[in-house]
Amino acid sequence: MGVRRFPEGFVWGTATSSYQIEGGRDERGDCIWDTFCRLPGKVAEGHTGDVANDHYHRYREDIALMADLGMRAYRFSICWPRVLPSGSGRPSAVGLDFYDRLVDALLAANIDPYVTLYHWDLPTALQSLGGWAARDTAQRFADYAGVVAERLGDRVKHWITHNEPWVVAFLGNHLGVHAPGWEDLSLALQVAHHVLYSHGLAVPAIRAASPGSEVGITLNFSPAYPASDGPEDVAAARRHDGQANRWFMDPLYRGEYPEDMWDLYGYQVPRVADGDLEVIRRPIDFLGVNYYTRAVIRHRPGAYLDYETVRPAGEYTAMDWEVYPQALTDLLVRLHEDYAPGSLYITENGCAYEDTLTPDGQVHDPARTEYYRLHLNACLDAIEQGVPLDGYFSWSLMDNFEWAFGYTRRFGLVYVDFATQARTPKDSARYYASVARTSTIED
């Protein structure tokens, strides 16, 4: 075993999002997940984010946990209807004060805040006006971004406009398994366009209110591998790459939608107004990369985009996602070669396993530790190939509300007993903390 070192200044952190951990339901406006969780059969066991990890009331304890783990950065999201209960108009002093206290407490603990502005909790008031399908929502988002940056921008120096626009658009509006729950491809494509457009509108609003800060966006990536060398499988993998990855990267970094996918979507393509793509491609400072697994793709006529995902033999997490660290290296190298973002961060990477609190009061999770060891080594492999990767945020600081899976999937470094809200760092938390403290890892 050899010891490998991360570059000087490499940022180490953990990540969460507002709806998944905050609770504090009575102190905010309604969001689309409040509605979605109450639709029968949509969320496991009828779980909701009403209480979640009660982070709204326990944030000081959670910051102490991060400090104990030696974290120097924390990625969290702002709940839009906590700041603007009806989506626009007069901000809530209570909501802004909460984030103000959170940021101050983080800085006092020497933890740098990385703030995501949209991690899926759209105000219900805006959904009733059409949500992301309505072009006007993009301008409302930029206004909201300006309000938050105005209040926190003297202390927050890293801003992420959106988390995973693919998920917002397709899981929420094509597959219907996330809020708002529609199943309509052309709607999903329009939503994707408006989300990207809102990102572009928000960039100058944030820069104006938070001078000297860095602004980026986080995408989820699904690296595609053909199931065979056959030309049909290779072409199918290219289509998967097109819908999952290029549909977002090409407009952001090239100012165009990928032609092959545009042709394939045919009459379902989104309405794009003159100048929209110039707005979307406004220069940003970094790209946030969320990576969990790869996709192995086989041609299958008649299926959506004429392909299916196959399940190769291998290690799988409790999400039934294959553990495949090589795809993280391949992805980072590919993004660097094809799009050349000036800086990249892993804004999410991690895994769910069936953790249990054992009689010794501990959570022994060797599979998660191994997942981190493999993926952090994959990051170093990419760095050694010239990728300007500047930091890594583990998903997640603690177990939390895993969307349609409710609380039945545990991604945390810290175990949460949701009946008592007791937090117990898992063995993997100690492992990750030791890597972060020394900025070295054994291969």
Ligand code: IFM
């Ligand atoms: O929990 C989610 C997170 O909200 C967004 N990225 C993927 C995670 C695991 O599914």
